[in-house]
Amino acid sequence: MQVEMKNVTNKIKTICNLIDYDEDFHCLDGTLCTKENLKTVLEEMDVEENDVILTFYGGHGSHAPNNENDPWPQYCMNTGFEDQENWVPMAALANWVQVKRPRLAIILSNCCNVVQRATTVKPLWAMGGDYTSLNGVNADNYKKLFATKGLVMATSSKIPEPSWCNSAAGGLYTCDLIEALEMVGAGKIAPNWNTVLQKAYDLCAARVIIDKEGTRHKQHPYFKVTGGQVSITDNDRPRPDNRPRRDTNPLSQALLDIVNKKTDQTQRLSMIPDIASRHFDSISKVMTVGSDMETVVDYENPTDFLRRICLSPFIVQVNVISQEQGVLTVHEIRTR
Template identity: 25%
Template sequence: MKKLLLLFMLCLSFCTGMYAKTIHWLTFIDTTDRNVGEIDKSSRQLLYSRWIDLVNTTLKDNGYSVNIVDIYDSNTSPENCKKIVNSFNCGSEDIIVFYYIGHGTENTGASKYPLMLMGQLDANKFIPLSWVHDTLKNKGARLTVTIGMCCNARQGVAGRITPTFGANYGNTYVSEELSNCIKKMFLNYRGNVLITSASPNESSWACDTTIGPTDYFTFSLLDQFNNELPETSNPTWDSMMESIKEDVYNNVRNNVYIQNKFPGSTQTPIWETHLTSASTPTPTPPDKPNTEDVSDKSDMLNTLSNALAYISSTKVSAKERIVMAEKLEKAFDNNAIVRIVSQDGNLVLHKENISIYLGRIATSRLLENVTVVDATGTTNKISSIRVREIYKKR
C-alpha cells in the first residue's frame, strides 16, 4: 500500500498548480448500533452521493482537491475523533466540513449543542460538538462547517415521507444552477458555521424515503442542495437553515407514528453562523494534512480520486490528461476492472478495463468528475475499483 501511495503522489505532482487548496470532509457515522445502524449506513451513502460528490465536483474547477476522512463502523470512537480533530492541519484557503451521524445527549449546563456518543456508552468519553467546532475553526481554514445529527433517543424508522426527488439508478448529474449555488455557499464566505439537528431535550427522528432510510435533518439538507437552493438567487447558510428548521419541525409534528407513540414530540434544528462575505479564493499551497490517524486505504482512495478528477477535467489540456493517465495506469494490474456505479444504490452500470477507462476519461469533453467509491488489490497493484461519474446537466 505504501508503494501505491508513493506512486500516486508522484502522479499528482503534475497537478499541484491546479489543486493548491483542499476541501476536507471529516465524517463520523455510527453504523454499528443495533437500533439505527442500518439507517446510518444508508444516510452515509446518501450524504456522499447526494451532497459531498456534488460539492467536490463544483469546487474542483476552483482549484480544490479533496481530502476525505470517512470514519464509520468500529472506527467510530471518541478516541479516534479526539485524535483526528486535534492533529488535523490545513491551509488558510481550505474548507473543513465535519458531519456526525449517531447517538447524542444534551450537554447539560455547558452548551445548547449536544454531546456525541461516538459509538459507545461511557459518559466520561462523550465528545462535545462545540469542542469539535471550536478546535476546527481555530485551525485557520477559510470556512469551517460543523454539523451534528444526533440526539439521546434510540429509535428505528419512524413513518414515511414523500421525497421531492426519487432514486437515481443512472449516472450523477450536476446542473449549472446547483453548481452556482454550491459556489455561493462554500466560496462566497469566510468564517464558521455550527449546526445540530435538534434543540436540547429533543430527539432526532429517522424517516423512510424512496432513496433509502435516513433522518429528517439529513434528508432536508439534501433536499435543499438538490432542489431548493438552486432556485434561490442569493442562498445563504442562515436562509437554508431556516428552511431546514421549518421542514424538519413540520415533518415531525405531522408524523402520525411519532405523535401517537411520543405525543407532543418536536425536532427543531439550531445553528449559529459567524461569516463574512468573501471573493472567490485564488490558489495558494495549503499545509499538508495530517493523516496519521487515517488508514492507508483512505489515503489511497483520496489520492486516486484526485488523480482521476485531474484526468477527467476539461480545464486541463488533452496532452496533460493523457500523460497523467499513462502514469496512473502503472499502479493497476493489466486486467484491472473499473465498475461505474449509479448515484443511488451502487448499481453497476458498466464495466471497463482500466486502460480503456483511463483513455476514455482522458479524452472526454462531457465528464465533470470521477469519485472513487472503493478499490481492491495487492500491496503492489490495484485489481479493481468502483467509481461514480458526475456529468454536467445540459
C-alpha cells in the first residue's frame, strides 16, 4: 500500500540521517515490483564490508501447503497465482542479499502467510498531522542498533495467518515495527534487534482485530535474528574526509545541502536558483505532509519552499516521499 511505503521510507530516511549513513534508496512500486527488477537492483549494488542492506516488502503474500519447515512467506510481487514462477520467497531474498556480503542484512515484510484480505482500525501512532520532531531522540541508540553484524528477518504473521491492514495506515505490523523503532530513539527499549522485534511482536499480538463481519482475530509476527553483536565502534564510523553524508538521489541530496547548518546560510540561499532550475523544472507545487503521510501541513511553490527550509533554524532534514503530477510530497524533520 502506498501509505505504508511512505511511512517506511520516511522512517528509514530519518534514521539514516540520525546515524549519519550514506543512503542508496530503491523503490520498486506497482508494475516495477517484479522478481527480475529486484534481482537487478541487488546485482548492481556495490556493497562494501561495513554496509547495511535493508529490504522491506509490503503487499500480497502466500505460503505453500505442507511446507512448515520454511516459516517465511512468498512475496507475490506484481503477479497472481497464475504466475507463481515470478514470486519471491522471503528466504530466497535473504540468500540473495547475503551473497552481497553486507555487514548487516535486514529483511522485513508485511504480508499474509496465507491469502486473505482484511481491514481494521488505524493505529494511534500514525495520527500525527505535523512534522517529525527529534526532540528527545537519542541518535546514539540508533547508531548502536545499526552497528551490529548479522541477519535480521521479520514478517508480519506466522503460518497460516493473514496479515491485517488499514487503508489509512497500511499494515498493522509495519506500524508496530515503526513504533518499536521510535521507542529505541526515545530510550524506552534497548537498542538491539531482538528487543525491537520482540516489542513489535508484543504490540501486534496484543491487538484484537475485528473484521467487517464482526469476527475477532489475532495476528502473531515471526522473526529471527542471527548474530547481532556490535561489530563497529565510534572510531570506525566517521568518513576519512569528514564529509557530510550522501544520498544517491540528486533531489534528496540537494535538499540535504540546503538545510545543512554547517554551510553558511548566505551560501545556502545562493544555491536556490540552481536547485530550482535543475530539480524543480517539472514541479509546480511542493506539498509538505505530516507524520501520518496524509495531513497537508504546507502547499507552496518551489522557490518559497526552498527559501523557507533554508532559513528555518529547526529543519535539519526534508524527506522526499513522492513525486507525481507536478507535485513533490515531502516530510520535514526538525529539532523541535
